[in-house]
Amino acid sequence: MDKIYGFTHYSFFTEMSELATKHGSFDLSLGLPDFDIDERLKTFLKESAGLDHHQYEPLAGNPLLIENIVAYNTRRENPIPLRTEEITIVPCATFALYTALKSTLNQGDEVIIIQPSYYTYGPSVVMNGGIPVYYDLDNDFTVNWEKFQNCISEKTKAIIVNSPQNPTGKIWKKEDWNQLYALIKDREIYLISEEIYDTYCYDDAEHYSSFLHPELKKRTFCIFSFGKMFHTSGWKVSYMISSAELTALFQAHQQYISYSANAPAQYALAKYLEVFDPHINKSMMQKKRDIFNEMIRDTPLQVEQKAEGSVFQVVNFRNVSSTMSDVDFSKWLTIEKKVACLPLSAFYNSRQNSDYIRFSFAKKDDVIIQALEHLRKNL
Secondary structure, three states: OOEEOOEEOOOHHHHHHHHHHHOOOEEOOOOOOOOOOOHHHHHHHHHHHHOOOOOOOOOOOOHHHHHHHHHHHHOOOOOOOOOHHHEEEEOOHHHHHHHHHHHHOOOOOEEEEEEOOOOOHHHHHHHOOOEEEEEEOOOOOOOOHHHHHOOOOOOEEEEEEEOOOOOOOOOOOHHHHHHHHHHHOOOOOEEEEEOOOOOOEOOOOOOOOHHHOOOHHHHEEEEEEHHHHHOOHHHOOEEEEOOHHHHHHHHHHHOOOOOOOOHHHHHHHHHHHOOOOHHHHHHHHHHHHHHHHHHHOOOOOEOOOOOOEOOEEEEEOOOOOOOOOHHHHHHHHHHOOOEEOEEHHHHOOOOOOOOEEEEEOOOOHHHHHHHHHHHHHHO
16 A cells, blocks of 8 residues: 555555445444434434525534533533533544644654554644654553553653543543543643543443543543534534633634534534433443344354443454454455454554454444344354
């Protein structure tokens, strides 16, 4: 593959999905839902078109949407108090992360990326003149804070955190944010906290945002995604919260890149927030996780830790093959066994192998059931 800034510009994520399509496999590789959105969302989008929401919204976003984001965040189990000047509507989470880095990095600044991580993080750092510093989670996918501290240097300018995390499903709790702050409190280090799966925290877990930490919020760009919340990634609307000072800095760059996000969708999302029940969202996706985990017990594949959040489940495949790399196993499972997944090594900058693969359970129940029944019979 050709390289851009040292990274392949043809994603393994795309390759596995194309393999699934080519071979007629059940595609559990990507977190793209295959089920329909709420009919009320469609109604609000039609209403928006009739109200002529076709020109640019203000730089910060549709005022009604911003107002309803404030109201929504006060209704959380762990409420996030917000002011309107702390909110920016953005085209997507990747845009928000990129622009937050552009707003803070100077040439040669270091950014700590916790691995496994989403594949856009490293390139976003490099394209903004920064140097990625990779920290690998321990085998149980938890942070060893002593090791993490060794990644911090005089050049560290930012840290990227994702919770609930893709691909591990781990959730950062209040204690984790306290630990992080203790390490960086005396340094000028920003936090980019991607919390796009915030509505998918399962069992007794509740989302605890970095923005709730009284000191971290002063240096945090906290990113959320309506695409993930409402299964509308193609609408291209997300939002970011940060202090008024950081918001102004962010918007100073945003005005030259995207200016604003999808106008008709902003109105529709604003109206939908007034009726949205996150408990229904959580319950639906937890049921899918539980179906997946219940059925995979009847296969040689092993779930060592049930996902605490997100829409992904990491699975150990070594009971099936002790010799194949996770890349080879993923391709074999997709082509020969007709169920597509992703190798965990795809979420590392330079790792060549692991014992794990990742499945998405953001699929119709019958697709999950048919895929796992197929694996039960054929593995």
